Amino acid sequence: MEERRYRSASGGPIALRARQHSASCRELAVRCPRLQLRSLSAVTSAVWLAAYGLFVLSQNSMVLSAAIFITLIGLIIYLHFVKIDQESLLVIGSLGIQVTSSYASGKESTTFIEMSRVKDVVINEAIHMQKVIYYLCILLQDPGDPQGVSEVVPLFQSSKPRLDCLIEVYKSCQEILEQRKTTPPSNGIK
């Protein structure tokens, strides 16, 4: 279990941690940098200075209390709904793929995709906000139509690792997904 440093698409530092639990089970977690004190103080000072400017213009002290409330509530909402600390991918060879995002407030949101629905895990490139980015995605198939792609699930959406990190994750996932072809599918879980 080691942690390697990479860069995200916007240039920030991220860390990839790969763990192998067994021959057919791997966990890959990408950790984003924590909320920086300097950006937090910059935003807070900007909001409070603007509120103080409004107060000087309008002489209404409610502006100052409103600014304090807005800052506190905005910070709580940001930490709970927006700021993602870690995104992890757990690939279990015969069972499925589990994607977990943990937020800065401790909330975790999990999605599980069973292996019969997974067609492949690929690195796709697409246009996103005036840039072309590489991103890892899971291709889902309809159980009845093994040739077509029914859905695309993008992974690591908020950490947006660059191609070198994505290649590591891709190779790891492909080693497990290849075992699907060599071992015949068990009909126990249906």
Place this chain on the structure above:
Amino acid sequence: MVENSPAPLPERAIYGFALFLGSWFGFMLYLIWAYVPETWLFSLGLTYWPQKYWAVALPVYLLVAIGIGYILLFGINMMSTAPLNSTHTITDNYAKKQQWKKFQEEAIPALRDIPISEVNRMFFLSEKGICNSR
């Protein structure tokens, strides 16, 4: 296809000159309408002209429309870009319905859309990368 070439022709020179004269005449008419006081125009007998308000309003409308057009075009482009989770980034109707020609020896392979899984394997899993991906 001689008629479709962009070379200068006598007819095109005549059209160009007619447009040049016409646009100068239109500009002079606009200046007269905007600047000459209404009483002078009435004394000449020209009474049925639009309000002079429009001499200022129409150019302003045009410039604001051009400015909004830039922003609108940008926004429409962003809205039409396929989101990251759509299958349009992977395939489309033509690729789904393509026919698979049989491989013949000593012949150039037929053109087809290679599935993304194969492309990924070739780029990222081959031992000596064909593309030098860092």
